[in-house]
Amino acid sequence: MRFTIISSCIIPWGGSEELWAEAALALRSAGHEITILKTAFDAQHPRIQQLQAAGCIVVGIRTYPKLAKRLLNRLLTTSRQWTAGENQFDQVEQHLRQQQPDLVVVAQGSNFDGIGFADVCRRANFPFVLVAQKAAEIFFPPVHQRAMARLVYGAARHCYFVSRHNLVVTQHQLGLELDHASVVPNPFNVPYAGELPWPASPTLVHLACVARLEVLDKGQDILLQVLALPKWQQRPLHVSFFGSGGDEPALREMAELLGLHDRVTWAGQVPDITAVWASHHALILPSRYEGLPLALVEAMLCGRPAIATAAGGTAELLGNNETGFVAAAATVAALDEALERAWVRYAEWPSIGQRAAACARNNVPPEPGAVFSQRLLQMIGN
Structure with a gap:
């Protein structure tokens, strides 16, 4: 099978990326083709190098600096959404058309930062799932992107959240019942079996x-x-x-x-x-x-x-x-x-x-x- 993973994390590597990375390594070890489209791409990061060594293809996505994107968005009308980052979405669509993936995984640091990438999949008719690693009650989808957010969450084959709380908050913010949603656990970086001895510190x-x-x-x-x-x-x-x-x-x-x-x-x-x-x-x-x-x-x-x-x-x-x-x-x-x-x-x-x-x-x-x-x-x- 061919998988494309799109990460919208705005830093070279975040804890929110561990789930898709571990899944990519497991899929690759089973012989599946994995292409990763990564924002804030750093070729020297150990996790990127680990993925590449396993046979995953990792491609950096160009993005506008935050300030430039904000300034451009202020100049745009709501009838032309996402123009400020249009180049990155064109890149994604070109990669998808070349790769023809069986499934696209849009991995978000929160619950709305990847909806532009998901909308590329929706409009180009590529099956996709959404992963949301966080949801904050006060951060609704931006007003000019609300219609898009409702469309992509409705069109996703499945929506994955790391807690029930995040799922419920997202439903409230979208005003949508997400029947095609579930909770998945994140990976961890400690031994699974056997807790550590209690530390000795009698005075502090x-x-x-x-x-x-x-x-x-x-x-x-x-x-x-x-x-x-x-x-x-x-x-x-x-x-x-x-x-x-x-x-x-x-x-x-x-x-x-x-x-x-x-x-x-x-x-x-x-x-x-x-x-x-x-x-x-x-x-x-x-x-x-x-x-x-x-x-x-x-x-x-x-x-x-x-x-x-x-x-x-x-x-x-x-x-x-x-x-x-x-x-x-x-x-x-x-x-x-x-x-x-x-x-x-x-x-x-x-x-x-x-x-x-x-x-x-x-x-x-x-x-x-x-x-x-x-x-x-x-x-x-x-």
């Missing part, structure tokens, strides 16, 4: 915040404000921020302003996430918007409890007061309350972590990418 509790440093989605600014509260300043608690992103300078300066220089560590990107959980007692995620965080699944599989906001599908996996502690909202007060609940039960964290690992294994298959690849093959068979 180590929390890890594992997320890209972008406050709009990940909410690290909320966590810093909680840590600055007098009671947390007086407790033996340290938070390590793992990840990178454009808001890192602002977050560092905010931490300095709040007097947290000795309470937090900026640990950057790490190649082995298992090493994080070998030395940290729990995950803390102050996210405003999510799909279903890979960091949450990984922490739970490693036997670590989580303190996390009820963003996206987090509360679908994390049992409040059972396998972790859920903050009702992405606010300082709500996160403080959840962290306080966790703190008074610190002695129970090892057993809570064990329950978290069992819960994760009950809800997430050992090879989500392979499972997704089989669903794509079934889609062609149907």
